[in-house]
Amino acid sequence: MRSLSGFLAGLVFGLGLLISGMTxxxxxxxxxxxxxxxxxxxxxxxxxxxxxTFVGYRLAWRQPKPMLEPKFDLPASNEIDRSLVxxxxxFGIGWGIGGYCPGPALTALPxxxxxxxxxxxxxxxxxWLGSRxxxxxxxxxxxxxx
Amino acid sequence: MGPVTQxxxxxxxxxxxxxxxxxxxxxxxxxxxxxxxxSGIARGVLGMVVPMEGTSDDAGWRIAFVLGLFVAxxxxxxxxxxxxxxxxxxxxxxxxAGLLVGVGTAIGSGCTSGHGVCGLARLSxxxxxAVMTFMIAAAATVHVLRHMLGVV
Numbered sequence: 001m002r003s004l005s006g007f008l009a010g011l012v013f014g015l016g017l018l019i020s021g022m023t024x025x026x027x028x029x030x031x032x033x034x035x036x037x038x039x040x041x042x043x044x045x046x047x048x049x050x051x052x053t054f055v056g057y058r059l060a061w062r063q064p065k066p067m068l069e070p071k072f073d074l075p076a077s078n079e080i081d082r083s084l085v086x087x088x089x090x091f092g093i094g095w096g097i098g099g100y101c102p103g104p105a106l107t108a109l110p111x112x113x114x115x116x117x118x119x120x121x122x123x124x125x126x127x128w129l130g131s132r133x134x135x136x137x138x139x140x141x142x143x144x145x146x
Numbered sequence: 147m148g149p150v151t152q153x154x155x156x157x158x159x160x161x162x163x164x165x166x167x168x169x170x171x172x173x174x175x176x177x178x179x180x181x182x183x184x185s186g187i188a189r190g191v192l193g194m195v196v197p198m199e200g201t202s203d204d205a206g207w208r209i210a211f212v213l214g215l216f217v218a219x220x221x222x223x224x225x226x227x228x229x230x231x232x233x234x235x236x237x238x239x240x241x242x243a244g245l246l247v248g249v250g251t252a253i254g255s256g257c258t259s260g261h262g263v264c265g266l267a268r269l270s271x272x273x274x275x276a277v278m279t280f281m282i283a284a285a286a287t288v289h290v291l292r293h294m295l296g297v298v
Binding site for chain 2: 069075105
């Protein structure tokens with residue numbers, strides 16, 4: 001049940017990314033290129049996704065607990081710290097170079113474009129490296145790791 | 147990163163795809179009580195293979211989720227609408243991009259889905275700051291590469 005639910009959620013997410021155009025790096029880069037061949041489509045992806053999630057979350061939270069877990073597990077931190085801003089900046093630079101964020105890159109993996117095959121292993125290594133860096137508190141000398 | 151490819155403005159397809167992404171995010175919350183952040187889910191799966199700090203030992207549904215992502219393009223092909231893609235073939239550039247995306251989302255605790263969709267829907271101040279930061283960094287990077295360095 002858990003695996004089937006997870007699989008279906010992933011399938012719907014992947015179909016959403018593919019239909020919306022997020023899995024096409026050219027479209028993402030054109031969205032980010034305000035001074036050039038601007039394609040505003042991705043603003044509509046964010047609008048659709050965030051609006052549905054905003055309403056759906058509030059319906060889900062009316063239940064005392066999630067269907068398959070004993071409790072809701074939400075990020076508690078509200079702190080704007082150095083690792084948040086540094087991480088988001090590094091991510092943004094990578095997104096601007098390749099036109100891929102993690103979801104579309106993974107979803108597009110079976111399409112086997114050479115650029116995707118270069119991107120995904122490097123991203124997984126980066127996730128490991130970044131997790132190490134966080135654990136070592138490199139970015140949080142005052143111990144403010146969230 | 148390759149010549150600029152013109153892309154069509156697709157408001158309805160993009161809105162529809164966004165709705166599906168939202169439905170999936172709500173499914174993950176209603177079923178598992180969690181944020182549908184892809185970088186976090188990928189970290190959880192990776193934690194099964196290599197020892198990593200801060201990953202939950204409950205990776206089962208996350209592996210199934212990633213399998214669902216992989217099946218999506220196959221399903222699209224089966225219903226006869228193959229996926230359009232233009233990916234740069236500058237492999238060094240793409241590997242560098244992947245590395246930065248991985249490191250950045252691990253340090254910044256999220257990506258376009260976790261901070262973007264889920265965080266904004268939760269009205270999280272942290273996520274709002276993260277989204278503004280990565281949008282500005284990404285747009286600035288594209289601007290520098292395309293219009294200042296001419297690497298297009």
